[in-house]
Amino acid sequence: MRQAEELCEDQGAALTPLRRDVYELLLRHDRPVGAYELLDELKSLRPKAAPVTVYRALDFLLDLGLVHRVNALNAFSACRGHETDHRGLVLICRSCKATVELEDRKVDNTIRRSAAELGFETGDGPVEVLGTCAGCRG
Amino acid sequence: MRQAEELCEDQGAALTPLRRDVYELLLRHDRPVGAYELLDELKSLRPKAAPVTVYRALDFLLDLGLVHRVNALNAFSACRGHETDHRGLVLICRSCKATVELEDRKVDNTIRRSAAELGFETGDGPVEVLGTCAGCRG
């Protein structure tokens, strides 16, 4: 949270109470959370909240890199660990939906180099890899 | 198409006219296509088609690996190139939605090894990487 505030300060971005609420809700989970699930939680704080309320707050947080969108799950997770760099992998368990973030220069560079050979410039944000976690394999 | 038929034969899977239609529609595009866009096209061949018609055909084709689901676009693309192995990368242009498939052992192995260190077993299907293609950067 502290870091988020500083980041907003630096960028001249307004971390309003609403946006802060959404971010804090997200921080309470250690897995990606769907927008409508987040909306349900937000409603207990702000009865007026509507889908667009959540999506707008998420867009703001995504732009800052405080939150990742996990395409494979249509869900969102607070970014952990690497506050300055979001270029690792995120491993997603197909079964339990848990995710692990992994910042690994080697993997990342390998991917980016291969992409570059085909003229692609890869953006920010981690690469999503679907798999099965240790727990769910047992 | 030839290859698809053989694959179905081998697996004892029934490539029915409907499934064939869907697959052929997909082959006409060189980019991922949404299910409802596909549905519109399918309707000109089969007026009775409904959303579930398309989704069922896609599920069948996905199981066989003839088609990939591109999570980042909520869309589907016919698999090109590596008919026996689907473990490369798919690069997706955020701007024009074009995709390029890239089978690269090195990248793939690097990703899988890193995942394995965290207890993750990665499944089939390519890893999606979002970026910007050469054309859209110009």
Add this chain to the structure above:
DNA sequence: CACTAAATGTAATGTTATTACATAATATAT
């Protein structure tokens, strides 16, 4: 042919995300 399993038809509904426009709050310039 009778039976079973697989595929498709049909309708409804669930889930995720966006658009459009109104209102309120905040920042900026005068």
Add this chain to the structure above:
DNA sequence: ATATATTATGTAATAACATTACATTTAGTG
């Protein structure tokens, strides 16, 4: 300090993506 512009939020409706449930048809098997 006040008017103006910009940014944020409220409110309603709808669009886009996907699944469930159940009926019917078609294809495979004894």
